[in-house]
Amino acid sequence: TRQQIRASYKRLVIQWHPDKRPDATASDRKAADLRLRGIREAYAVLGDPEERAGYDREKLPSLMRLHKKQRKKKKKSKDAAGPADPLEAFAAEQQQKKARKNRGSSGGSRAAQESPAVTRARRRTAKQNKQ
Numbered sequence: 001t002r003q004q005i006r007a008s009y010k011r012l013v014i015q016w017h018p019d020k021r022p023d024a025t026a027s028d029r030k031a032a033d034l035r036l037r038g039i040r041e042a043y044a045v046l047g048d049p050e051e052r053a054g055y056d057r058e059k060l061p062s063l064m065r066l067h068k069k070q071r072k073k074k075k076k077s078k079d080a081a082g083p084a085d086p087l088e089a090f091a092a093e094q095q096q097k098k099a100r101k102n103r104g105s106s107g108g109s110r111a112a113q114e115s116p117a118v119t120r121a122r123r124r125t126a127k128q129n130k131q
Helices: 002-016 026-047 049-076 086-106 116-130
Strands: none
Touching: 002 026, 002 116, 026 049, 026 086, 026 116, 049 086
């Protein structure tokens, strides 16, 4: 529900905000900032009813098929790597698009990474939805 999404968003923002980590090293604070960006991107899609409807209508069916294929591969080979759920696949796809876009403007390659906090939140949400 919207309330659950908002509550999870607020909890994750507080948990990963760089200012909440005064003793962290510069690299840890930078990593926390990247995680926070991922959380904000996910909330931008999930928190806006129109964005979420567009995602559900356009992206979710293809991601569900992809997820189903990956689960089949994972059953065959326990070592198979891939997104654990459709939301994770969506976030990875969005970051890859941004990386391609940034590559064109800066000339360099930027690795697309999803924050572990976003991944954990998506997995928890997927588990709750299964129950």
